[in-house]
Amino acid sequence: MAVLLGGIAFLNLSLFALGGEMKSDDSAKQNKIEIKDFAFNPQTITVKSGEKVTWINRDEEPHTIVSVEKQFKKSMALDTDQEFTITTGAPGTYTYFCSVHPKMTGTIVVEK
């Protein structure tokens, strides 16, 4: 466990492409996370390294996506129907939450 945590802590911004980019890349699979009723759906998503992950807010409340360990750039507040995309980096488990409604948490599992 200590080894795993150490590995995650060692990850830094450079392992994720800059968050928030909106352009689409057809070569990478789009993994969608819908924000609805103050929850991330699916709450845990498993993706391949290098794939994009996109959140879309379907609530009438603004939400944010913030990495618990600050492993990727946080989103601006997303209004209804706004999206936020990151490109995943090194394999590992990444937890995130909404800094406006911190009860909302989610996990991205990045595989090789």
Place this chain on the structure above:
Amino acid sequence: MSDYISHDHEHDGIDRRGFLHCMAWAGTGLLWTVSGGVLASRTLAQIAKAGDPLPSATDLSFLQISDSHIGFSKEANKDVTETFKIALDRINAMPTPPSFLIHTGDITQLSKPEEFDTFDQVLKGCKTKDVFFVPGEHDVLNDGGKLYRERYLTSVEGKGAGWYSFNKNGVHFIALVNVLNLQAGGLGQLGDEQLEWLEADVKDLGSSTPIVVFAHIPLWAVYPQWGWGTSDSERALGYLKRFGSVTVLNGHIHQVLQKIEGNVTFHSAMSTAFPQPAPGTAPSPGPMKVSAEKLRSMLGLTSVQYKQGKTALAVVDSNLS
């Protein structure tokens, strides 16, 4: 008629039906009725102490407005600027104006400069000019509250993320910030720095000093499943335990709820923008859609009266219908 009062929290022997009649007679709302009582007791006091100036340092009335959410334009209320204006009209129509207003946060929907601009513009129409603020999470979305602090802490000495205190008529007011640096999985949070400040702030006050605390998110566990609570509020309340009268006012949950615990009265206000569901009665705490005719009965403001010699402050809600 019962629509005018959601709750009468002052247990002063006036029966509710009689109170409602009084209010109907007063016509414009509750503050006047209560003020009537205050004025009468002032008169008696003056007779008893002939020659004394008006006891302006004793009684006090102020108004709480909350959750104006300027910029919100969804189904639950497509014109929140208008309902905010109506709330201010109600305040302007009061025969005895409140000494000042407090706004318990969520001034805007998305912390946008233009939303703050609209709010400020509309607020200029309020005859009561002194307004004290605390931020809601909607006011500090992308900049940690920088814009909020620049605009709304100009007349007070804000510490840290913007907390402060002041005295009015012998009542000590404490404005707390519990919407910043929130932790994953957690609730509202005050944080160590603010709590240490609070402890020092009240240290030299006599225990008979009435205390009014205001913050955006409730300082009691209203419904933690929806994040309606503050993780370290117990510590804050610990510092206030020795005081004989503590009134804690909040917004955030867009509905009137009250809890009394010893000398502490917790009270949450209605929004001027849209209602939210009662705890646990909907899949999420998002804006609640009600019919146009019902909407204004679920929006409102809160008046608070302090009468010297009475322990509990009178907290009275009135809606916008």
